[in-house]
Amino acid sequence: MIRLISLEYMKLKNTTFFWLFTGLFAVVLIAVPIFSKYFLDFISDGGPEFGGLKINDLPFFDFVDIWQNLTYIIKWPAILLAFIPVISMANEFRYGTIKQNVIDGLSRSELIISKLLFSGILSIVFGILVFIIGIYMGLMYSPVTELTFIVKNLEFIPAFILVLFGYQVFCLLITLLIKKSGITILLLLFYFFALEAIGYGIVKWNYEMAEATSFFPMRGMANIIQNPFPKYGLMQVYTEVRFRDLLATLGHISLYTFLSFWVFNKKDIR
């Protein structure tokens, strides 16, 4: 297992794209909560009041709320991370190194496992980073800092790790089918931010069908972290990880993992 993880790391560690995307995501991950704090302070400063309540009086960064708020926002740019397996895999096709890897004695399944394990590690690393940022922001701005409040709803961190991992597995599968990095990325961006967004909106709007959103390939996984913000408008939201969303996420991940193995083992490598 260690051999397969370090194999993928060796393939990535001297590439620009790997450090570009991890760096970019890390910057986004750190910048978003800090800037939102400043932004909220800024617009609250002499801004509109709602019955004596300013926007930054809302407990965005308070413990209990902070985990869902943070992970919900950051799960959108998390697609940046999923471009790493896309480019890595597409490059292997482009340079024929995948062929050489197999010839040298790596099984096709081992190759997929090495990509997936590395994606898993990457997801955990960023999960930890979000945890650190959450702790930092919470300790700075939360009025309550008792341990019981800090750890409450902390399950959003592992949920976030699952989302990161799920995105990467899905994007890897698409790359195995398309094999070219540029077109795969464009297609994924278009799908994620346009096609699926519209479809999701329509289904979600239709009250009876709302639960069917679990079947969307990417948002079905991301659903595990439900949108917490309507609650500040006094609307009802889910403020915990729902079991059915967890099942949906795990279902998606299992399906894409299985399909990746199947697709890659079935085809000849050219």
Added chain:
Amino acid sequence: MTVSNVLSIQKLHKNYGKLTALNQLDLNIQPGQVFGLLGPNGSGKSTCLGMLLGVTNPSSGEFTWFDEPAGTNSRKRIGAILEKPNFYENYNAVRNLKIVCKIKGLEYTRIEEELKRVGLYERRNDSFKTYSLGMKQRLAIASALLADPEVLILDEPTNGLDPQGISDIRELILKISQSGKTIILASHLLDEVQKVCSHFGVLRKGNLIHHGAVGKDLDDSVHLEVGSEELQRLEKSILNFEGYISHKAIKNGLAIKLTQGKTASALNKFLQGEGVLINHLVTNKKTLEQQFLEILETND
């Protein structure tokens, strides 16, 4: 442990839709053989090697490496390059070879030695994409030799190289073959096979139409074409020439086969002594090519 067959293939078959790329191939390769797989482009050589190395899925049939079911463990004992050198473009030679070591489960200790052997040590820190084709091919050979493999598989190793590159690679193959390794060399270049191989097989449109030892079929005998206006006298006299093996009639003369070391001038002198005047005398060194074309023709 000695194995009886390094490679044993039974009824290996591959078709792409209606096209048969390799047809029911049976073949055994014994340890120490330098096996040349000959065939024109598109004859199924690469398909065959692709299946033997796990990158192409067979339609049917079986094969074993080292008398064991083929798999990742057998592939780790093989060094192979298929078609073109495949490496991480932005990585230098050392990093690329480290990745190969990782896959094969090797220490990095032999990297330096192999790079020196193929003459790339000076350029080891330059990225792969800056290499010439010859250098890429040499790196591929270094990579194939990294595990000190029992079997070396080379697919068209001199394809696209300049004369210097070709001669470098051939010299390298010869050196390696002398160390007793089993080598499988796919090529459409006959003299390449003739220079290094102990055994050979000919593939044509997916069928193995001939296989055997090079020594038997492709010996070092000297082939001459002799033309004369007195064909009957020539035919009679030639039988007395020391080193005569056989002859057959061709257009305006005879194709004569002589033992190794005999020369055209010796024959010319002899025929002059016999009083036979000749008007055409050519040494034909491309015996394998002739043989090859004959094999292809008879199987048309």
